[in-house]
Amino acid sequence: MNIGIFYATYSGGTQAASEFLTQSLQGSGHQVTMKMISEVAFEDTLNYDLIIFASPSWDFDGKEGQPHQDFIAFLEKSAGKKMDAKNCAVLGLGDSSYAHFCGAVEIMESFITTAGGKLKAESLKIDGYLFDMEKNNTTITEWAKKLTS
Numbered sequence: 705m706n707i708g709i710f711y712a713t714y715s716g717g718t719q720a721a722s723e724f725l726t727q728s729l730q731g732s733g734h735q736v737t738m739k740m741i742s743e744v745a746f747e748d749t750l751n752y753d754l755i756i757f758a759s760p761s762w763d764f765d766g767k768e769g770q771p772h773q774d775f776i777a778f779l780e781k782s783a784g785k786k787m788d789a790k791n792c793a794v795l796g797l798g799d800s801s802y803a804h805f806c807g808a809v810e811i812m813e814s815f816i817t818t819a820g821g822k823l824k825a826e827s828l829k830i831d832g833y834l835f836d837m838e839k840n841n842t843t844i845t846e847w848a849k850k851l852t853s
């Protein structure tokens with residue numbers, strides 16, 4: 705499968721998680737391209753059989769549980785565009801001590817379904833990725849299997 709992983713990060717966790725996911729998917733024989741969401745246009749994401757969006761949740765404009773600012777810009781620019789039943793998935797990094805744990809996930813899911821995309825598997829929400837990377841990477845490996853089954 706030809707897979708595109710599009711991510712944004714503030715403190716490096718989502719990049720590290722996306723790199724691990726890339727290796728995991730490549731290890732099972734898939735072709736994977738990983739790019740920052742700020743570097744791509746909506747149309748570029750459509751070149752893949754599976755589109756994965758990966759974002760932390762953060763404060764934006766005084767609101768908690770928002771996607772990374774580069775995702776907010778991407779979603780705003782891409783509003784109204786169509787995905788034609790493309791397979792998609794969402795990876796969210798967050799911290800459950802915040803009221804809106806991984807709130808970015810629901811926002812990105814809603815963008816995908818509104819655009820006509822299909823969620824290939826339940827979104828993965830990771831709590832405190834950098835605090836236990838070994839355990840969290842095991843969870844990512846399990847998720848990668850569901851995405852490609």
Ligand SMILES: Cc1cc2nc3c(=O)[nH]c(=O)nc-3n(C[C@H](O)[C@H](O)[C@H](O)COP(=O)(O)O)c2cc1C
Pocket residue numbers: 712713714715716717718719759760761762763768769770797798799800802803804805806807832833834
């Ligand atoms: C200022 C700030 C706001 C945050 N807001 C949220 C939030 O609303 N919901 C949540 O689940 N996590 C929140 N987090 C936790 C981050 O999403 C979490 O640390 C994540 O792993 C960061 O990913 P990154 O390293 O890719 O930037 C926040 C962290 C900071 C520092």
